[in-house]
Amino acid sequence: MDMLKGMNDALSYIEENLGEHIDLKEVAKIALCSEYHFKRLFSLLSGITITEYIRRRRLTLAALDLKDSHVKVIDVALKYGYQSPDAFTRVFQNYHGVTPSAARNTEQNLKAYPRMTFQLTITGGTEMKYRIVEKEAFKVAGIKYEVDMVNGLLTPDYEHMMSSISDEKMKELESSSTSEPRGVIHVTANYSESAEGKTAFDQYIGAAVTQAPSGNDSVLDVPALTWAVFEAEGAWEEVEDHWQRIYSEWLPSSSCELAQGPEILASKKSEIWIPIKEK
Structure with a gap:
């Protein structure tokens, strides 16, 4: 149970710092395990890497930020770790299928990747030798x-x-x-x-x-x-x-x-x- 709590505490830390630099060594420390263990376990349990999860969460929030017409694309790009509008536009379009500018359209369909949590599910007593x-x-x-x-x-x-x-x-x-x-x-x-x-x-x-x-x-x-x-x-x-x-x-x-x-x-x-x- 400590491990489950540690993993969810780490995800909460990530969620609170999506607009900042995220050090995965610090994330693993919060999860009460080594960086290798955290990365490998997260990937095996979720089906994606932790870096891909962070990328998808940031692009989800970036799309929401862009709905505010007063927010500049460059500011959103910098907030989520992209050093240039071009780099941000390329990644954003690959994920959402449209440019950041087009995403401002209120009728535009965009992708949303929800926050993840880990839960213990009891599925029956099948022994493991x-x-x-x-x-x-x-x-x-x-x-x-x-x-x-x-x-x-x-x-x-x-x-x-x-x-x-x-x-x-x-x-x-x-x-x-x-x-x-x-x-x-x-x-x-x-x-x-x-x-x-x-x-x-x-x-x-x-x-x-x-x-x-x-x-x-x-x-x-x-x-x-x-x-x-x-x-x-x-x-x-x-x-x-x-x-x-x-x-x-x-x-x-x-x-x-x-x-x-x-x-x-x-x-x-x-x-x-x-x-x-x-x-």
């Missing part, structure tokens, strides 16, 4: 894709990533596994958010190994971490649902937060590995 694992450093060796996510869509998409790996290569990766989690694993690492609200990360499809293999495989060094390991049986849609429940149900009720590190889907045992640390 997990264990806590203290694991020494290891490596992931395999195929690496640099992935961008825009409006919830991956580029390249997961189907493309998987289909581009031959059956022979998948067998090779599976046989090269020398460390837990065993078999072919899917690893999301180096998650980042741009100032424009876009997300990017490295996706590895490979195997956990103790020593980097010779050859052309990409290698990710994973430091010693504490992991929450969840059983995740079922089809891909069920795994995705289970993954979502980890962030929306298990984390808020635990004494842990996300640690900065990769997230792993192990296919051999159908497990989700999440790096955690004590708050």
Whole structure:
């Protein structure tokens, strides 16, 4: 519950400071967690990045400000962090579909992105089986894709990533596994958010190994971490649902937060590995 209150306190702080510079380190401090944890959790729970949320809220309020004929476009632009009318006009038109000047028309249709709040919803007692694992450093060796996510869509998409790996290569990766989690694993690492609200990360499809293999495989060094390991049986849609429940149900009720590190889907045992640390 403390986590839920912290997230909503952070959103209140953002709302009160949309016309000012917003330091996400300060926002995370109000949410009682690390900046990495706040950004990642917000993105997973809301479906958009925190920077994109702030941008949409500012453009919503900017449209309301422009309804006052005495307010200059340049003043609205500066208020919401744009250094020139041209930059503001471009972003405003991309979002609302019209220029700031046209938005003054009282009959003009505009977009509104409401303020967000987080609530705890009890949907039924479906148990989650997990264990806590203290694991020494290891490596992931395999195929690496640099992935961008825009409006919830991956580029390249997961189907493309998987289909581009031959059956022979998948067998090779599976046989090269020398460390837990065993078999072919899917690893999301180096998650980042741009100032424009876009997300990017490295996706590895490979195997956990103790020593980097010779050859052309990409290698990710994973430091010693504490992991929450969840059983995740079922089809891909069920795994995705289970993954979502980890962030929306298990984390808020635990004494842990996300640690900065990769997230792993192990296919051999159908497990989700999440790096955690004590708050």
